[in-house]
Amino acid sequence: MMNIREYFEELYKQAGMNEDKFDKVLELEQEVYEMDDESFERWAIENDIDLTARDEHMQELIVTLWGWDMCGD
Numbered sequence: 001m002m003n004i005r006e007y008f009e010e011l012y013k014q015a016g017m018n019e020d021k022f023d024k025v026l027e028l029e030q031e032v033y034e035m036d037d038e039s040f041e042r043w044a045i046e047n048d049i050d051l052t053a054r055d056e057h058m059q060e061l062i063v064t065l066w067g068w069d070m071c072g073d
Contacts, residue, residue: 003053003062004032004044033070 002010008029015021032043044051053062 001048001050004049004051004066005062007047007049008066029070033067 008025011025011028012022015025032040035043041051043049051061051063054060055062055065058065
C-alpha cells in the first residue's frame, strides 16, 4: 500500500519523458482531485492507496497535503 503522493510519483516516473503518457497522468490526477468523496474513497481502495498515511514531520494526512498541492498556484 502506498500513499497518494507515492502513487502519482510512480506514475510520473513510469511516464518518463513521454509527453503523451505524462499528460495522461496529469489528466488522471486532476480527475481524481475533482472526484466527490465517495468516488475518491472507492478509487483509493481500488488502487490500494492509504488515505490514513501521515507526513512524519508535519503530522498532517498526506492526502490533505496532496490536495493542498493540487489547489495551489
